[in-house]
Amino acid sequence: MTELYGETYLPISDDLDIEASIQFTDYDYLDPDTIFKFSAHYQPVENAGLSIVYAKGFRGPNIDELFLGAQTTAAIYTDPC
Numbered sequence: 001m002t003e004l005y006g007e008t009y010l011p012i013s014d015d016l017d018i019e020a021s022i023q024f025t026d027y028d029y030l031d032p033d034t035i036f037k038f039s040a041h042y043q044p045v046e047n048a049g050l051s052i053v054y055a056k057g058f059r060g061p062n063i064d065e066l067f068l069g070a071q072t073t074a075a076i077y078t079d080p081c
Contacts, residue, residue, distance in 0.1 A: 002026040
């Protein structure tokens, strides 16, 4: 597994700051993937603010998802009469 990560924080003014991050992940058994996050926070007064976030997430597979493959099940119904 290989991962690279970078993050930056930019205070634009006393009221506004911006954050950005990016992560590259390359698992041995999966295709490489890149995830990111961009956010901005605006706080014009002390007790109120506005945050905006845009992001793409990723969850690595568990061991069953990697090696068991697709699982099928059949429902069995019985007539109680």
